[in-house]
Amino acid sequence: MSKPSLPEIQPSAAAKPSREQAEEAVRTLLAWAGDDPARAGLTNTPRRVTDAFSELFSGYACDPAAELARTFEDVSGYSDMILLRDVRLESHCxxxxxxxxxxxxxxxxxxxxxxxxSRMARIVDIFARRLQVQESLTAQIAETIQQALQPQGAAVMILARHKCMAFHDTNQPDAIMETTHFTGVFNEDTHWRQRFIDAVRAPARL
Ligand SMILES: [Zn+2]
Structure with a gap:
């Protein structure tokens, strides 16, 4: 298993444009698409798209490591894997x-x-609310947990459908991409890696 270099956890932001500049950029794209940004139906679109960007990409303003700063030491001798599965993920490529x-x-x-x-789900959400490729997203979540919490190991699996797979002539909207990233014992010990994979593959009946 190749060991990639540590992912960039907190990208340095370029100088932030003004809201007016952002809305103007949306108008430019609307005109590029072939429409008239000045027509009635589109007058408020630049404002809505800019608002949507603030929401969809709010993860840049958040520090994922800070979410894991509050830890608990007393777990009454608990020493097995802790798995949070089926965390709903919405991101953008x-x-x-x-x-x-x-x-x-x-x-x-x-x-x-x-x-x-809830902190683990929050980490997923922060990284998902940034522009991503699924491979980096998977690695960033696992490495952040590893660095901030210093467990014996961390494991992350993501299964996702990508809308861009329906673009162009690809036309495979149902294809599912699966990515994994392992640190520590999950990387070194096939027993732990298999524990994780078996656990996430087991049907959930609650
Ligand atoms: Zn894409």
Missing amino acids: EHHLAPFSGLAHVAYLPDRRVVGL
Whole structure:
């Protein structure tokens, strides 16, 4: 298994344009598409698209490591894998700005310290609300947990459908992309890796 260099967790932001500049850029794209940005139906579109961008890409303003800062030490001797599966994921590919969506399964094997379950889902959401490729998204979640929580290992699997697969002549809207990233024991020990994979593949009956 090749070991990629650590993903960039917090990209440095380019100088932020003004809201007016952002709305003007949307008008330019509308004209590029062949429409008239001044027609009645499109007058408020630049404002709505700019608002949507603020929401969809709010992850740039968040620090994922800070979400994991509050940990708990007392887990009464618990020492097995902690897995949060079926975390709903909505993101956008950095190549086409096209949406991709699916499920993330996030696990770690604690080393004394554990973190609130909602924090793990929050990490997924922060990274998803940035422009992504699925491979980087998967690695960023696992490496952030590894660095911030320092467990014995972290494991992340993402399954997603990419809208850009329906573009052009690809026309494979149902294809599912599966990516995994393992650190620590999940990377080194096939037993733990298999535990994780078996757990996420098991049907959930609750
Ligand atoms: Zn794409």
